[in-house]
Amino acid sequence: MTTFNPVTARPPVALPSMPGEREARAAHPPISLERSWLHGEDLVFDREEGFDRALAQGFFLLRIPDGLDTGPGDRFAAHFHQDRCGDALDRYRGFRNVDVPGAYQGYFDREHDQWENFYVEQANWPLLPAEVAELGRGMADLGIAVLRAVFRHLEIDPQLWGEISSGLTDHRGHQMLAFNHFRSHKATRGCKFHRDSGWVTVLRSVEPGLLALVEGKLSAINPAPGHFIVNFGSSLEVLTAALPTPVRANIHGVVATERAPGRPDRTSYVTFLDSGLDGTVYRLENGTACPVQSVADFAAQEVSRTYDNDAAL
Template sequence: MTTPNSRTARALFHPDTARPPVSLPPMPGERQARTAYPAVDLERSRIDGDELLFEREGGFDRALAMGFFLLRIPEGLDTDAGDRFAAHFHEDPAGDALDRYRGFRDTHVPGDYQGYFDREHDQWENFYIEKGNWPLLPSEVAALGHRMTGLGIDVLRAVLRHVDVPPHLWNEVSGGLSDHGGHQMLAFNHFRSRKATRGCKFHRDSGWVTVLRSTEPGLLALIDGELGAVNPEPGCFIVNFGSSLEVLTSALPRPVRANVHGVVSTERPEGRPDRISYVTFLDSALDGTVYRLDEGRAHPVQSVADFAAQEVTRTYDDDGAL
């Protein structure tokens, strides 16, 4: 990922998208986090046709305000291939059956914001790959990516409907994503416990919807001014909303929150596997526009390219501020 330096990024900051600074504590280790931060009571949901259904009355609106919720993994959607890829993509080939999931540090992926990244300031190491390059992945991993992005787009369309965004504007304001275009990215994460630093910096996702596969606690989020643990549940994805959706709905009666979140420092005894996770990031096409909806009209705010540069720098730098 090509990351602009901080000076360039500050020049791109837009008052409608940068948002005021947020004061946060240093990212704790996982043992400290377990005792210091209670679990958030997440809303639970499922997709039924084109509907996003929540278990509790009022759950949809609470999920929009929290910025996070649990989504049941549909029957027949197998996450095993993604779990294997996330556990091994960073390794060198070893001459066994898992080699088809290894060696991706050296894989050239064409296009911006893609390929392998060794994060200087974080335990994170990542492999990012956009939909057009998924043929480079094992076929079962690519198939999982298509299922996860389909779920995320179903969520997006349900949210736009719920907050009364006129349907004739969906394609325009989402940069084609609502009609299965836009920018669909798979991102695989390995947290290196032997690296004595934070797991990943507190940040907001820049796009529309993120669908996360995680199997253990460690994700913290700032909700209603308090940090809490956003813990996974078996059989569910964690879904969170991105800044493009927050900006679009900021003037609506039911705005959507893109809440700040990050991952604790992973601590492991010798021999225990490191933390892994993977997500689909769903965003507008990079040549598109970020909009704000007001009185039924879509108002252009900032180019997606400038918005991405602004948000990327704040996600991966080491200044401790957001």
């Protein structure tokens, strides 16, 4: 039985019902996301107040750098769940049956969701087609650069970065690729409303369907051509809760995918950036990093809340 830590779990939230695509389009218009790009180590926003607005919303758009090819990831997300059939796309198929060593990895058939996933941590990226692994490294580098930029923006002592992130700011930590296929034939939600548990998530999605509770209102988080969607995770929210500018890990989920016969299902993929399971979740108080919970216990707590079938978080 999972024990919930009152600091990291945060106050309970009653979740709205997850709508289908048509209902969501009519009822939940998109918010205007801040747009950004990386210039060296600097995270630059189109608007002067864009950085702080992104921290408050919990989501923003990050320009995909020239030379980072998302095509291999798009193909893998579209085919990983399929059986091999003898054509050129077989290198992206057959991953339902691949044994991936380590916790929270491999293929998952989510009982309560349209979601089916393939999760693979950086040490196991050699199991992927080489060009997919290369994309994963590029997405992870972007996310780590974002995290370092956030720490600088919040004036967090650089001497603390390695400790509070379990080395992620030095390109260690936990770097996970997750590929998602939403099965439109399954009459249930796309995925439950949840918070990501880690530091930064870099999302590749090409169509609407992501909804989030932002400033108390359910709104669409829509992709933009040439950009990743970046959102912040619970580790960052817990760390910064007592700072003058706290970072929000806003609750989000995916609508029930509705498809006419022959139209491809929704797919997406992300790079999750987190502390290692042997690390510690911290909160900053008066410039001191105060330990709150082990990452292993935090992960167990958040996984149980993300994939269960209740209507609360």
